[in-house]
Amino acid sequence: xxxxxxxxxxxxxxxxxxxxxxxxxxxxxxxxxxxxxxxxxxxxxxxxxxxxxxxxxxxxxxxxxxxxxxxxxxxxxxxxxxxxx
Numbered sequence: 001x002x003x004x005x006x007x008x009x010x011x012x013x014x015x016x017x018x019x020x021x022x023x024x025x026x027x028x029x030x031x032x033x034x035x036x037x038x039x040x041x042x043x044x045x046x047x048x049x050x051x052x053x054x055x056x057x058x059x060x061x062x063x064x065x066x067x068x069x070x071x072x073x074x075x076x077x078x079x080x081x082x083x084x085x
Contacts, residue, residue, distance in 0.1 A: 002026070004069075 006024040014022060030036040039045070039053040055062045 003065075 003024065003026055006026070010022050010024060027036065031038050036054070036057070039050055041053075044050050044053060051062075051066060055066050
């Protein structure tokens with residue numbers, strides 16, 4: 001399950017689950033299973049750009065998340081932060 005689907009599912013079902021902790025792990029299983037290759041150049045990770053090679057590998061799937069969802073999320077976080085001051 002991908003984000004934000006997994007987060008929405010967790011929110012809807014958290015009261016039905018008999019657990020103390022729920023974690024949405026995102027694409028980590030794809031990396032561990034070898035379905036998606038993790039970038040072998042540490043420069044991208046060191047500079048916070050690990051998302052860029054993934055976007056280039058899968059532009060059709062990741063463009064909306066990268067260019068629409070992420071900026072909207074960042075805007076909402078900043079808006080909330082400055083409203084509570």
